[in-house]
Amino acid sequence: MAALSSSVTSRSYRSGKSASFSPVKGNRHRSLSFLSASSPRGGLNIHDLCVRFQSKPARASVFMQDGAIVTDSNPTENKSSVKGLKEEVLSVLSQDSAKVGAESDGQNKSTVSITVVGASGDLAKKKIFPALFALYYEGCLPEHFTIFGYSRSKMTDAELRNMVSKTLTCRIDKRANCGEKMEEFLKRCFYHSGQYDSQEHFTELDKKLKQHEAGRISNRLFYLSIPPNIFVDAVKCASTSASSVSGWTRVIVEKPFGRDSETSAALTRSLKQYLEEDQIFRIDHYLGKELVENLSVLRFSNLIFEPLWSRQYIRNVQFIFSEDFGTEGRGGYFDNYGIIRDIMQNHLLQILALFAMETPVSLDAEDIRNEKVKVLRSMRPIRIEDVVIGQYKSHTKGGVTYPAYTDDKTVPKGSLTPTFAAAALFIDNARWDGVPFLMKAGKALHTRSAEIRVQFRHVPGNLYNRNTGSNLDRATNELVIRVQPDEAIYLRINNKVPGLGMRLDRSNLNLLYSDRYSKEIPDAYERLLLDAIEGERRLFIRSDELDAAWSLFTPLLKEIEEKKRIPEYYPYGSRGPVGAHYLAAKHKVQWGDVSLDQ
Numbered sequence: 298m299a300a301l302s303s304s305v306t307s308r309s310y311r312s313g314k315s316a317s318f319s320p321v322k323g324n325r326h327r328s329l330s331f332l333s334a335s336s337p338r339g340g341l342n343i344h345d346l347c348v349r350f351q352s353k354p355a356r357a358s359v360f361m362q363d364g365a366i367v368t369d370s371n372p373t374e375n376k377s378s379v380k381g382l383k384e385e386v387l388s389v390l391s392q393d394s395a396k397v398g399a400e401s402d403g404q405n406k407s408t409v410s411i412t413v414v415g416a417s418g419d420l421a422k423k424k425i426f427p428a429l430f431a432l433y434y435e436g437c438l439p440e441h442f443t444i445f446g447y448s449r450s451k452m453t454d455a456e457l458r459n460m461v462s463k464t465l466t467c468r469i470d471k472r473a474n475c476g477e478k479m480e481e482f483l484k485r486c487f488y489h490s491g492q493y494d495s496q497e498h499f500t501e502l503d504k505k506l507k508q509h510e511a512g513r514i515s516n517r518l519f520y521l522s523i524p525p526n527i528f529v530d531a532v533k534c535a536s537t538s539a540s541s542v543s544g545w546t547r548v549i550v551e552k553p554f555g556r557d558s559e560t561s562a563a564l565t566r567s568l569k570q571y572l573e574e575d576q577i578f579r580i581d582h583y584l585g586k587e588l589v590e591n592l593s594v595l596r597f598s599n600l601i602f603e604p605l606w607s608r609q610y611i612r613n614v615q616f617i618f619s620e621d622f623g624t625e626g627r628g629g630y631f632d633n634y635g636i637i638r639d640i641m642q643n644h645l646l647q648i649l650a651l652f653a654m655e656t657p658v659s660l661d662a663e664d665i666r667n668e669k670v671k672v673l674r675s676m677r678p679i680r681i682e683d684v685v686i687g688q689y690k691s692h693t694k695g696g697v698t699y700p701a702y703t704d705d706k707t708v709p710k711g712s713l714t715p716t717f718a719a720a721a722l723f724i725d726n727a728r729w730d731g732v733p734f735l736m737k738a739g740k741a742l743h744t745r746s747a748e749i750r751v752q753f754r755h756v757p758g759n760l761y762n763r764n765t766g767s768n769l770d771r772a773t774n775e776l777v778i779r780v781q782p783d784e785a786i787y788l789r790i791n792n793k794v795p796g797l798g799m800r801l802d803r804s805n806l807n808l809l810y811s812d813r814y815s816k817e818i819p820d821a822y823e824r825l826l827l828d829a830i831e832g833e834r835r836l837f838i839r840s841d842e843l844d845a846a847w848s849l850f851t852p853l854l855k856e857i858e859e860k861k862r863i864p865e866y867y868p869y870g871s872r873g874p875v876g877a878h879y880l881a882a883k884h885k886v887q888w889g890d891v892s893l894d895q
């Protein structure tokens with residue numbers, strides 16, 4: 298039991314910061330979150346203990362409610378592990394009762410105020426409010442919290458609640474009390490209308506926040522869900538007129554973090570006039586996706602993968618992002634950025650860094666981010682010859698005409714902005730020397746998906762070469778991590794087709810999440826918001842990571858733009874420009890997502 302509980306990390310809101318039972322910081326796979334404090338159990342002043350437990354072979358949640366431990370487990374899962382977990386919880390609690398008791402007093406005295414700046418906008422409605430509700434629904438928000446929407450639009454509290462209610466949904470796997478919970482959640486949401494550059498309006502917000510905080514230690518989180526040109530104004534006003542005087546103040550900043558090295562550095566400098574680096578939470582929501590977070594688990598907790606994770610066994614790695622819709626409504630923003638800045642420089646590069654980094658010293662945020670920076674700095678400058686760009690054009694299919702990118706009213710006529718790009722990147726270090734890391738990202742393609750494909754080398758002297766067909770490349774092992782949709786991890790192996798002959802086929806060892814796990818997968822924004830509230834920085838981008846990412850892409854972007862490189866046009870709904878195949882072929886690679894048996 299002692300050994301088990303030593304791997305448990307608890308997060309407590311009582312003192313407004315994480316309290317760890319374990320030397321393993323940031324271990325999410327067995328985490329306890331202490332929520333409100335009211336009814337005593339065994340000398341502990343704990344009312345509701347939420348345990349988020351994800352481990353093999355069982356997966357369950359354990360709650361402590363009114364003095365009793367109850368489990369919420371999948372009936373198909375291993376009951377003995379659930380029992381073990383209960384014992385583990387009790388053990389941890391008894392070991393740390395003094396600490397927890399002390400923290401519970403702090404919990405009553407502290408509160409978290411979350412201000413969504415740009416509350417009337419698309420992201421706030423689509424992602425931020427629903428994620429906050431999901432956290433509330435799961436019991437992961439602290440007992441005392443308030444949510445404020447802030448934007449210029451005139452709205453009453455009731456109008457904000459009405460707007461927010463339209464996009465809230467309940468967990469498919471836990472619909473109980475959904476309507477009731479929504480009502481309760483909406484009662485905690487308020488609105489303040491103001492300009493983003495008005496100290497006066499932020500001072501008014503501050504007054505309202507104080508009223509809700511009612512003398513408790515106030516912790517304040519500002520989520521900047523606004524266009525980048527007003528980030529600095531909003532940060533200035535929030536930090537000077539509405540930051541907390543008794544607790545922490547943190548600011549979540551949405552991308553884009555600049556357009557290139559210079560503008561990104563300027564943004565960082567401006568933000569740092571008002572905030573310390575550890576108050577800035579630069580969000581890359583791909584880091585909050587379940588399978589991206591699982592990447593490190595897969596690598597570092599399975600003996601079978603890490604030894605293969607190098608040039609010795611891996612032939613190439615592919616990071617593929619595709620969307621089956623165009624810029625629809627976001628053309629104005631997109632045209633200023635293009636797909637390389639929108640997806641590659643951040644989402645795909647972040648995944649690459651996690652994939653390729655060396656083993657960090659620990660799971661501590663700084664240790665992980667140190668390794669990511671190192672690998673990013675080891676990357677070879679990207680050559681324009683190793684990049685293909687494309688733009689979608691109109692296409693008619695089944696009587697329906699799909700628009701060209703430049704048909705979007707907010708896109709300037711004749712725009713050369715790429716909506717598709719493919720690139721070959723290299724990491725010049727001992728582990729990855731010579732291994733092509735291919736990226737491909739596009740809008741208005743035939744499907745929506747995001748995946749990582751790892752293609753392994755050929756088996757030397759393979760006895761079965763004759764039985765695997767003519768394309769030996771297709772007969773190598775491939776590990777696929779499907780980030781979305783239908784989250785899955787599968788390993789493509791060669792297998793004997795049952796029968797008297799000796800014919801091999803490619804079959805999948807398949808971990809399809811929907812088959813294995815009954816729980817709904819949390820949205821990336823839920824995880825990231827919870828982390829920001831808890832001060833966990835592991836999944837946020839540090840400024841030196843950002844600098845390294847921009848250093849890699851800025852020269853390429855400048856060259857594409859200065860040379861006014863013409864994109865290859867591809868029909869809306871297609872697989873993208875054929876140039877992507879030539880690029881892969883040049884590096885002796887076949888895209889894994891294009892074969893018939895993918």
Ligand SMILES: NC(=O)C1=CN([C@@H]2O[C@H](COP(=O)(O)OP(=O)(O)OC[C@H]3O[C@@H](n4cnc5c(N)ncnc54)[C@H](OP(=O)(O)O)[C@@H]3O)[C@@H](O)[C@H]2O)C=CC1
Pocket residue numbers: 415416417418419420421448449450493521522523524525527551552553630
């Ligand atoms: N939407 C998405 O899917 C994603 C968005 N992002 C990023 O998140 C942030 C917010 O995105 P999104 O919600 O789509 O943005 P919006 O364009 O919807 O803007 C959000 C709010 O900001 C205010 N606003 C808009 N334009 C201006 C302006 N020129 N000057 C002052 N205020 C303005 C508006 O509120 P009001 O007029 O009421 O003040 C608007 O409701 C952006 O940085 C975006 O790049 C990142 C990833 C995905």
Ligand SMILES: O=C1O[C@H](COP(=O)(O)O)[C@@H](O)[C@H](O)[C@H]1O
Pocket residue numbers: 582620639
């Ligand atoms: O950051 C962005 O991401 C979305 C795709 O996010 P997903 O979670 O839906 O895959 C993309 O549509 C948008 O252009 C980009 O800014």
